[in-house]
Amino acid sequence: MSDPRDTGAYRIAVGTVGFALIVVLAGLCVIVAVGKGAEIPKELWTITSALGGGLLGLLAPSPTPSSAAETDKGESLPGKLARPVKILVKDAWANRSVVILLAVFVFAVVFGATNDSTQLQALAGASGGALIGLIAPAPGKGLTEN
Numbered sequence: 001m002s003d004p005r006d007t008g009a010y011r012i013a014v015g016t017v018g019f020a021l022i023v024v025l026a027g028l029c030v031i032v033a034v035g036k037g038a039e040i041p042k043e044l045w046t047i048t049s050a051l052g053g054g055l056l057g058l059l060a061p062s063p064t065p066s067s068a069a070e071t072d073k074g075e076s077l078p079g080k081l082a083r084p085v086k087i088l089v090k091d092a093w094a095n096r097s098v099v100i101l102l103a104v105f106v107f108a109v110v111f112g113a114t115n116d117s118t119q120l121q122a123l124a125g126a127s128g129g130a131l132i133g134l135i136a137p138a139p140g141k142g143l144t145e146n
Helices: 008-033 042-060 077-094 097-113 118-135
Strands: none
Touching: 008 042, 042 118, 077 097, 097 118
């Protein structure tokens, strides 16, 4: 129980998103069971994907903090000018899963909107939900801590 996210609010959020995902999946199963599978609205698949992505984002480890304090400040002018690039490269590599997920989200949004593709819109919902879950601060790690 040493996880800093182990608070009541975190458990409620994860439980609620998980319960909503179960309800939507059960509803889809009922629709298919009564023989109306061809009439399932496309939006239900997008909602299911977004809920699954959000649950994934909530349960995945948070991104690592910035490496700005650890990066050499540089003595010369070229060293000082190169410092932001070094920080960006270090942080992007340390959080490459977030960068890849962001690229997938942008790709899915752009091509899903231009091609009116339900599959890409569902992918955008899932990756967007996962991004929100990853980037949101864990309970107990907010503005109140110093």
